[in-house]
Amino acid sequence: MNAVGYSSPFVPAEWIAAHGLQPHRLRLHPTEKLTRGICPYAGALMDAALSNIPGGRVPLLGTSSAEVAGDARHCLFQAVAHRSAISAHGAECVLDSAPRSDILGVVLTTACDQMRYVAAMLEQRGSRPVFLLNVPSTWQTPAARQLYLDELRRLGRFLVHLGGKEPSDTELANVMLASDRTREENGRRPTARGAREGIPLAILGGPLMETDRDFFELVERAGGRIVLDATEDGERTLPRPFDPTRVGSDPLKELADAYFDGIPDAFRRPNTKLYDWLGRELAARQIRGIILRRYLWCDLWHAELHRLKQWSPTPVLEIDVGPDDTGAPNRVQGRIEAFLEMLK
Amino acid sequence: MNDPPRRITLVEWDQRYAELHAAGLSEPHYGGPLRRHVADGDVRLLKLRMDNSAASLRLWNFLLSEEDRLRRCVADGKKLVGTMKDLGTVPVMAYSFDNLVAFYPDGAWWLPCLLGGGAGLLEIADSLGIDDSFCPVRAMLGAFVGCDRFPIPGLLTCSVGATCDDFSAIAQRLESLGFPILWWEIPHRRPPDPHEEAVELPGGFRAPADQVALVKSELGRVRQALEVYAEQPLSDEQLAEGIARANQVRRLLAELRQLCFTADPCPLPALEMLIAEMLAIHFCSDHNETVRVLAELLEEVRHRVDAHTGVLPVDAVRLFWVNPVADLRVMNLLEDLGGRVCGADNMFCHALDPIPTDLPPLEALARMALADPMVGSAVDRANRICSEIRRFGARGVVISRIPGASHCAMETTIIGDVIRKQMDVPVVEIEVPSVTDAMEPTLRTRLEALIETVRGRM
Numbered sequence: 001m002n003a004v005g006y007s008s009p010f011v012p013a014e015w016i017a018a019h020g021l022q023p024h025r026l027r028l029h030p031t032e033k034l035t036r037g038i039c040p041y042a043g044a045l046m047d048a049a050l051s052n053i054p055g056g057r058v059p060l061l062g063t064s065s066a067e068v069a070g071d072a073r074h075c076l077f078q079a080v081a082h083r084s085a086i087s088a089h090g091a092e093c094v095l096d097s098a099p100r101s102d103i104l105g106v107v108l109t110t111a112c113d114q115m116r117y118v119a120a121m122l123e124q125r126g127s128r129p130v131f132l133l134n135v136p137s138t139w140q141t142p143a144a145r146q147l148y149l150d151e152l153r154r155l156g157r158f159l160v161h162l163g164g165k166e167p168s169d170t171e172l173a174n175v176m177l178a179s180d181r182t183r184e185e186n187g188r189r190p191t192a193r194g195a196r197e198g199i200p201l202a203i204l205g206g207p208l209m210e211t212d213r214d215f216f217e218l219v220e221r222a223g224g225r226i227v228l229d230a231t232e233d234g235e236r237t238l239p240r241p242f243d244p245t246r247v248g249s250d251p252l253k254e255l256a257d258a259y260f261d262g263i264p265d266a267f268r269r270p271n272t273k274l275y276d277w278l279g280r281e282l283a284a285r286q287i288r289g290i291i292l293r294r295y296l297w298c299d300l301w302h303a304e305l306h307r308l309k310q311w312s313p314t315p316v317l318e319i320d321v322g323p324d325d326t327g328a329p330n331r332v333q334g335r336i337e338a339f340l341e342m343l344k
Numbered sequence: 345m346n347d348p349p350r351r352i353t354l355v356e357w358d359q360r361y362a363e364l365h366a367a368g369l370s371e372p373h374y375g376g377p378l379r380r381h382v383a384d385g386d387v388r389l390l391k392l393r394m395d396n397s398a399a400s401l402r403l404w405n406f407l408l409s410e411e412d413r414l415r416r417c418v419a420d421g422k423k424l425v426g427t428m429k430d431l432g433t434v435p436v437m438a439y440s441f442d443n444l445v446a447f448y449p450d451g452a453w454w455l456p457c458l459l460g461g462g463a464g465l466l467e468i469a470d471s472l473g474i475d476d477s478f479c480p481v482r483a484m485l486g487a488f489v490g491c492d493r494f495p496i497p498g499l500l501t502c503s504v505g506a507t508c509d510d511f512s513a514i515a516q517r518l519e520s521l522g523f524p525i526l527w528w529e530i531p532h533r534r535p536p537d538p539h540e541e542a543v544e545l546p547g548g549f550r551a552p553a554d555q556v557a558l559v560k561s562e563l564g565r566v567r568q569a570l571e572v573y574a575e576q577p578l579s580d581e582q583l584a585e586g587i588a589r590a591n592q593v594r595r596l597l598a599e600l601r602q603l604c605f606t607a608d609p610c611p612l613p614a615l616e617m618l619i620a621e622m623l624a625i626h627f628c629s630d631h632n633e634t635v636r637v638l639a640e641l642l643e644e645v646r647h648r649v650d651a652h653t654g655v656l657p658v659d660a661v662r663l664f665w666v667n668p669v670a671d672l673r674v675m676n677l678l679e680d681l682g683g684r685v686c687g688a689d690n691m692f693c694h695a696l697d698p699i700p701t702d703l704p705p706l707e708a709l710a711r712m713a714l715a716d717p718m719v720g721s722a723v724d725r726a727n728r729i730c731s732e733i734r735r736f737g738a739r740g741v742v743i744s745r746i747p748g749a750s751h752c753a754m755e756t757t758i759i760g761d762v763i764r765k766q767m768d769v770p771v772v773e774i775e776v777p778s779v780t781d782a783m784e785p786t787l788r789t790r791l792e793a794l795i796e797t798v799r800g801r802m
Contacts, residue, residue: 037745037753046754110532113509117754120722124758137504137512138529143561147531150554157537269504269512269527270519299478299750303513306473307520 002102002163007045007207008109009237010135012259014179015152015252016107018172019164024103027210034323039297041207042114043323049106049118049127104162105129107155111137111267112206112300131158137269139260149256173251180242198225199343200286204278204308205293205301206266207232215293215332222337223344227285230278231293237263266300274304275311282314289343291336293319315343349648349655351393351613351679354378360396369398372633374409381408387460391781393676395616395655399637399644406628406637407619408458410447411494413629417445418495423573426497427626428484428515428525429507432590432695433713434566435626440586441574448626449500450511452493453481456778457671465490474517479510479749480670480778488518499573500525501566506532506719509750526569528562530713531555533720545715546697548731549724560710567706583705589631591698593624596638598696603645605686605736609654611645614685615675618668621688624695660684661798664738664769666729666759667691670746671780677787678742682795687736689729693717722755726762733767740798741767742791745775770797 003024004016013023030040031047038046105128108119119132134151136144160166167175201224208215208231219226230236239255240262246254264274281287290312294301302320309316317339319332352360361377369375378401382389386408394400414424426449427434438446456462457480465486466476472489474482487493502515504527519525533551536542541553571577600620604612620641627634648654656679665688669675678685694715700708717725733741741763745752760771772794774787 035753035757037748037750042754110506113507113512113750114754116506116532117722117751117758120758121754123721124723124761132532132534134505134531134534136529136531138527141529141562141565143558144529147529147558154537267509267512269502269516270525271516297477297750297753299510299513299748302477303474303517307517309473 002104004105004107004159004162004164005103006107008107008111008115008133008135009232009263010109010111010148010259011107011133011155012152012239012255014172014175014255015155016159016164017179018167018175019156019159020167021104021159021162021164026106028207029210030323032323037297039112039114039295040321040323041209041295041298042112042118044209045108045115046118046121049122049130050125103128105131105158107131107133107158109133109135111135111265112298114297129158129162131155137267139268139273145256145260148260149253152252152256169251172255173247176242176247176251176255177244183238183241198223199288199340200225200227201289201291202226202228202230202278202282202285202287203234203291203293204230204236205232206295206298208293218333218336219291219340222333222340224289224336224340228281228287230281236277237265239263266304271304282312287314289314289339290316291319291339292316293321296320296322315339347396349611349653350396351655351676352396353393354382354389357394357396357401361401364398364401371405372402372636374413375402375405378404378408384408385463386458388458388672388779391673392615393613393680395613397641397644399640400612400616403616403619403637403641406630406633407622410451410629414445414447414494417629423499424495424497425570425573426500428500428502429511430501430503431625431692431716433503433563433709434501434570436586436590436699436709437563437567437570437578437583439589439627439631440578440582441570441576443576444570444574445629446626447494447497447629449484449487449494449497450481451622451625452484452487453479453670454672454778455483455487455493456480457673461779462486465493472517472521474514477748478514479508479746481511482514482748485514485518488523489521496523499569501528501569502526503528503530503713505529508718510748526566528566529558530562530716530719531558533714533716533724543711545711546700547694547715547717547728549715549720549728551711551714556707556710556714559713560706563706563709563713580705583709584701587699587701587705587708589635591701593627593631593634593638594696594698596635596642597621597624598698600638600642600645601696603642603649605688607645607649607654609652609658610656610660610684611648611654612641613655613675614665614679614688615672616641617685618672618675618688618690621690621692621696622668625692655679656684657682661795662686662737662739663794663798664688664729664733664736664741665690665744666741666756667744667746667752669744669776670778671776674744674774674776674780674787677780677784678791681788681791682799683740683791686738687732689717689725689732691718693728718751722751722758723762725755726759727766729759730763730766733763733769738769739802740769740794741771742794743771743773745773747775747777770794770801 001022003022005024005026007026016023028044031044034043108115122130138144239258264277422445425438425446427446435446438444465483468486469482502525536552543556623634661683663683665685668690743756
């Protein structure tokens, strides 16, 4: 099945799937081709997209099969499965995420300024078709909500342009309900499901990269366990459960509302909902420490660090990730071990 | 008294001021020798070379007296509106009221330069977790928390959406410290889809009518907040008058730009031209005086052009400048090395374009806000820059990066690529921190290389 790549949780996989295309959450490998000021994640996405020309033999961006093959220990990989495990018919999970070259286009969002410029870069250098989804930073007004809904409609036209089929309300509703069932079956708290012994921790931040699986293992080896994955790949960015009644009456509006209202994030203005959500989850899971993992040059998460430290009832450890720091290099290992030692 | 036009140091300005004064110079109430600003902390003036005209003296004094002006406004019973991340839209609305004064807190990004470091502002930002990996605009946070640079406005607005993450993050930090902010959405401007109703924007961009409608509704929210704050309604007629006054400033600047970027020899230094353009953003807290300052400057420039005199040699290399510099001294450096600025995109071209007057006023402002070169694709911005390069006959381009600005790292590459593809002109990228003294040799080398390259092609 032809696929459409995306990287932001504000791109509803159900909407892509309903168009008969496979939503493909991009899993990136770090790149060395970075200039000063570019976030390693944005740089990795740009490098991957630019190094693979349309129709070329090299896959645009791949995810390893291990990522979604059922390794339920980490929310990092479970959450990806949640989003990609939707077939166009909504009846079964699609767990195929091997490297592929059939990605027809890429959907980026304005939630991150650097991603906005990545889209311009790809436009300028003639990459695959790129769709830039306007995700409003504000959320309090009907106008902001309407903008997001209109943008999903526009995304739909883009998907049709790529070869997708405009879905009926019933088709979209079926995909949404199947998707919700999948999420329920896997548990809406996937992080906790895989938890073992160790000091309960939360990890917070933006998107992760393929090499970051080592990070979770490192935390466990050091005596901790991530019981709340609040990164962009974790449960923080799952949409709220769909309301079956509203799905029946206006599925696209319900889809838009579930994503628009359900995902607390640092970029929203104001971003109070992020702290509200975090406060509830920290208390519910008796979390004893927070790891804020942020990329170098990611201003949105960087600026939250000091505030988070002042606000948090538990200690906060910052892990800043440069171009050479993804995964678990020694520098990160030392900091994690010291943090856990302090929490014991 | 009738010195030929030239750029002079502060020491030379002491003498010049005495001469002008003795000859009967008439000054506004904020006038006086530039030296006094050094005593107030603006020590960077000691490193600058400034235009020697009385008109430029007034421009500098106007710029450097803004903090005093804001305090006087408060004392006179006026209400301050801080219009953050807003290059020229909400100020037009605010100045349509008779009891509001808008100012641009982001302008604090020049304080580390003017104060020759940070004077504690950057240290405050550091202490709040906003370190030097952020844009120099972080000085604004220090200014708010320190409470000693400008009076704290009773209403803060901030555009957000298609804006740089560093500023948005700093503004969010500010709000978390107890400074409430009215956020208004400016969406990423996109090209209209086929068969979608499209609207022509000032400056030549196009946008979907729906996007204009969204911005109009957001500005409607801002208008309501201003009305509540001002305790008076704002009619469309008042708003239209405010737009007409803003256009008056823009017309003056348009002629100033045309003369300064095209006349030979160059009639006004790049430094004064940059400051003059900045007045368009929020009128330096006094619209009427902005008009007077610019009119006097324009008169001086016209006089110089008519007399075929200027501040630079006639063979100065014609360069286009992209992005404002955090250190004003760099504009001097370019001219010291044999260059001159013939066209500039300081990130607010939309604040220089005339605001349409044949539309309902809020619609006109919405179109103007969406014409901001920074809210659309960097390719759009680059295309506009190319047309300005052609218009002003620039032979080379300097793209100046702002350290820590989220948009710069990729945007400058895109702009450079587009210019190289469309124009047969050399391009150089530099990064300009707030104080460049330590890296001046590097900047000098890069600018010299550009100027020599252009000369070699002439």
